[in-house]
Amino acid sequence: MSNSVGGPGNPIGGEADPFGGDDVLPIEKQRRAHQFLTQETRYHIIQAVLGHPRYLATLDEFEYLVPKNRSTIREHLDRLAEKQVMAKYKYRGDEAERNDPREFWGLTSYGVTLLDEYSYLRYVPVLRALQEHLYLTEKIKRHQDAPRPDLPEDVSDALKIPELDDETETLIDDVLAAREHGGGRLFDAPPIEPNEDIETEDGADRPLDELF
Known part of the structure; x- marks a missing residue:
């Protein structure tokens, strides 16, 4: 998080600060x-x-990754939109197939500024590596590969993954190794090439890797 005493980054279009007035x-x-x-x-x-490799996820993708039910996820997406952190983006192009999704959720300009102040963006490479090593169903893979609208340029630029330094590469290796050996699960989805002989018990804990 930023060491400055100022409040969170400026809201969109000069609107009222979502976290309090003057x-x-x-x-x-x-x-x-x-x-x-x-x-x-x-x-x-x-x-x-x-x-996410495109930084725009569908509700079905969130439901696959997040250990909460669909209605709860939708409720909190709406809360994130109310606070101007995320927004719903609609694809209006003609490259989508008939069954492809057209509505996606992604960060706003204010959202990436806010997350940067709280040091979330520094872990984008780690989170990307974890998602790249998840097992995806055919439906989720189709959603991930579907055509998407463009994010605002400042959002896209803020989320670009820079050349990895040694510390980040080591962190990625450690997190992936921990996952491979049954360590904490960051996303509510099995690792790539899951062991079909192992069953997850009903109500089993899904611990979250505390990266931040």
């Missing part, structure tokens, strides 16, 4: 923003979209 102290706005982002379901949703 009468709210900057440090209180920071507390509210942090509390909002780290709520469990929203935390999973944000990680899922940051790790």
